[in-house]
Amino acid sequence: MTKLAIIGGTGLNKIPDLEITHREVCHTPFGEPSAALTHGRIAGSDVVFLPRHGATHTIPPHRVNYRANLWALHHIGVDSVIGVAAVGGITSEMAPGRIVIPDQIIDYTFGRDHTIYEKDLQHVTHIDFTYPYCQQLRQRLIDAANSSGVGCVDAGTYGATQGPRLETAAEVTRMERDGCDIVGMTGMPEAALAREFELCYASCAVVANWGAGKQEATISMKDIEKNLILGMEHVRKLLTILLRETV
Template sequence: MSETSSVVGIIGGTGLTTLSGLDITGARTVETPWGSPSSELVEGSFDGQSVVFLSRHGNPHRIPPHQVNYRANIKALYDAGVRTVIGVNAVGGIHRDMGPACVVIPEQIIDYTWGRAGTFFEGDLEQVTHIDFTWPYDQGARSILMQAATAHDVPFAGFGVYGATQGPRLETAAEIRRMERDGCDLVGMTGMPEAALAAELGMRYVCLGLVVNWAAGKSDHIITMAEIEAAIEQGMSGVRQILETSMADLGVLTALAQPS
């Protein structure tokens, strides 16, 4: 498809392996030069907007964060005509305003991951390529998501720095204190290299984070799956409302030739 494709891609994370409300027109299993993506590409219409949905951890949820084939996921979406990607992420809250069930639309990211295949620009290259990654999240898409959250009175934070850790274990309290000193407001395991790979292909990318627990040491109890599941159940309806309300405007934004 052309660079003016208006297809929006949604990458669902923990708690969003399927997308209710999507009028499915087809599903395809695809291959890329970097292997198989995490799941089939589910194509359809969401509130009238053409959408391609991909489950980051597979469906059922089975692929840990450090083994996600991020390159295949992003390339598969690009080849399907996607030029704007919404990465839905389950995250831990560090900032005092980012408690469980809060939605966060961050501005920045710090990468603490290691050993992940994080670029398309390697191997038999004609020249070394560097991309500008000053602003990892598209500002126009961020604004649209924040407007949608406001319209539905969904509790959200429209700022913040996402700290991407390796996983699959959760962090220690000392690691979270270090990340807080570094300026991180929330912590997750899948924000990178997903955002950078999208930037390498010239795609708009935005993170829609759902806080599912306080980060280690930020509450007086250990983190449990019951706590995480309760926050997902409470907050995911807001995530879906934001997605539904923002689709039309994201489609218009996506039709523009270049990311902002």
């Protein structure tokens, strides 16, 4: 039974080291997942890969069916999930190209389906979300980053925004005052839904650009793509080390 899944974000539509064994189409009570689940092996370990934005990267952050994605992974027996995501850097340590393993999150999203507990309820369910990420999986990511020579920022607060537009400079300034270190568009409700499904979940964030207003120039998609090429190569090295150590 597969235990670990990787939800890939922008820049990680495919994993070159993934030896594909089969693909599985899942139908869920919450609709269709972003894509078929790709089963395979990396470094001798079984893993499932799911592209968050679809097989051809056509699903924007606010339209991702997070509930269906997490339901499908839980349904096939996954118990640990790594969510890879591209983010913007806010605080000085979060420079483009860095890998960040966040330990907290602030949710600025709206209108998304944030819970599986909303229909035909016998009681109201509240999850403890004091620490939104699985500490054990976070530590495995940190150790793998250090072992691979890639290194990482081992803590930080992820500010989750609605998207798909990028933020204004004033919004990023507000987020920094709130305590955010990085900003992205897919961190929530993915993390909270994983907790509802009792999945061990951690985020591996790649800083693709400085947040709005953190540099004089406007944000360039060309620069983002360049930073993601390097950042995602680091993620692949990190994931290979992590999976090798689970064999």
